[in-house]
Amino acid sequence: MPEDKNEAPVNDLEQWLTRQVATYLDRKPEEIDQHTLFTDHGLDSVYALTFCADIEDFLGITVSDTLLWDYATIRALADHLTELVAGSGRQGAGTP
């Protein structure tokens, strides 16, 4: 699955997630790799919970509070969220 390191974000959502993570870590977006585990980036587990609120506000959906634990890289998270948003037209996205 992981290909090149630090490849460019593939879409807007991934770009936004990358910027958010960079802000959290006080680093530049281009230093954030899409395939590195959030915990290896230094995002603490409790801290990761609150990231969910940013995502909810940005996408206007409700997500599970363990979202970043279960989709633990930017790429995995972006893929999952893309599916959620696509599905949210039919029914409420994610589990509350």
Place this chain on the structure above:
Amino acid sequence: MSTPNPADRVDTLERLLGDPEDVGNPLGYGPLLEADEADLMFAAGERALDDFGLNAEFVPSEYGGRLRGLDTFIGIMRAVYRRDPSLGLGYGFSSFIAGVNVWSAGDEDQCREAASLLLSGQRIAAAYHELAHGNDFAGTDCAAVRDASGRLLLSGRKEVVCNIQRSRALVVLARTAEGRGSRNHSQLLIDKAALPPETLVDLRRWPSVGMRGVQLGGMEFRDCPVPDSAVLGDEGQGTETALRSFQLTRIALPGMLCGVLDSGLRLAQRLAVERELYGAPVSALPTVRAQLADAFVDLLISDCATTVAARGVHLLTGQSSVHASAVKYQVSGHLMGAMDSLSAVLGANFYLREGRYGAFQKLLRDLKLAGFGHAARVACLVTMLPQMPVLARRGWTEGPEAPSEVFRPDVEVGALPFQRLSLFGRGRDSLLTALATGAERMAADGAAEGAEAAELRTLVGQLLDESEALRRECALLRPSDIGVDAPPEVLRLPARYAALLSASACLNVWLESGTRGDPALQDPAWLIAALHRLARGLGHAGVDDIGPVRERLYSQLAERYEAAESFDLSRRRLPS
């Protein structure tokens, strides 16, 4: 069906334990102190709790026990802590901690197994702690790894764990994947009797400053084969289960520990009325009366905060992650501060390990656990901090309205909603919102009159100003400010938040007390004193002269002492 109601159960337990100061009582302070001096659990006390069937209080009613409301559980355990905190923790609370994780994540068989162990009087140790990692769960080293045949083998050490040696079963937090991720640990419910004894090696006992009788031991697992049926929930769910379950136990612990201050106050008041100095009882000294009254207020604040947080678990779904850390931080501070202050009232007597007031030093030592046990105070702030910016953005004054039952301990709540605990409050906090709505209601009701109404308006005004200032500061927090390495000044923000939640709990319990008919609770004196204390702690001026209110509170305290009543919200008649 045949379970007596909670208040009757507490009365039964108190009667069983008898008057602690009666020298002829085998369950009194004398024999209890002897056990403590010998670093032993209080055997007669444990037998009494066996007779009472205390373990049934740890088991949900659907599995044959008596556990339903968290505040009810706290009330029953508070009676045990009022007598001997070592009994509270060492008989029992550690089994409750393990149990809650089972009820939260276990399947039907696991829940039945745990229930049957507890109901037959056996213990389950909560084996989470490793000396090298403390509150840093992600660092847990003890590991359950699959061998070539796919069998889980547990190896590593758990240290300073209550009752690990004498328990029949353990709930163990073990690493099931490498790294610091939040899905890398699992909880295992293991029955010691079903495993090869050579793979479970008891470590030594750790002697302690307080709760000296509690058996803090350790265990080394040596390739211990654990059946797959031991895993609670899914593999990797261990941290999540712990973070959910510990919301309950972090609310319960300070709530139960209110019993320690209740007894400490009784001993201090006893000295104050019995001992003469300068030709008058010590209680004639204004400073002493002020110290006693302030400690009484600390106890009422603590009881309001924990009672409301406990009822919030049932009635404010998904919001308890912030409340649990807040009360663990705030209440432990009030309790320890009050006991320290009372030790000055006792003077040299607090330093003696025997005699008429000898139990005080034990209570003081035992209470130290409140500061670090089951999450250190600073760890509680670190847990709250990341939620502060979201709260500032979403909730604060616009949270969903709290139902009035949250503030009415007289109304029974249903069974504990183990499956509805949320890791994250999503920026909503009905308790904080209730500070503002409570203030509006107070103004509209005219619940207090004259000078007291003016004092309450002043205090609530200061607290609302504080709330708004805090919201603004929290909204400015940058993501890089809120990690575990947050600077001390940033950690003041969740500390201030915790104080505001306590203020909201006090205000609303008082507002609802009108429906209950306890005249002492309806008297605004305690509320004025409580809000004054909290406002001062937040750097506000409070009211101009708290003196008269303090005097009134001291009289109420003295009245309760004479009537052998507890000093908490329940104002329960105690054996004398």
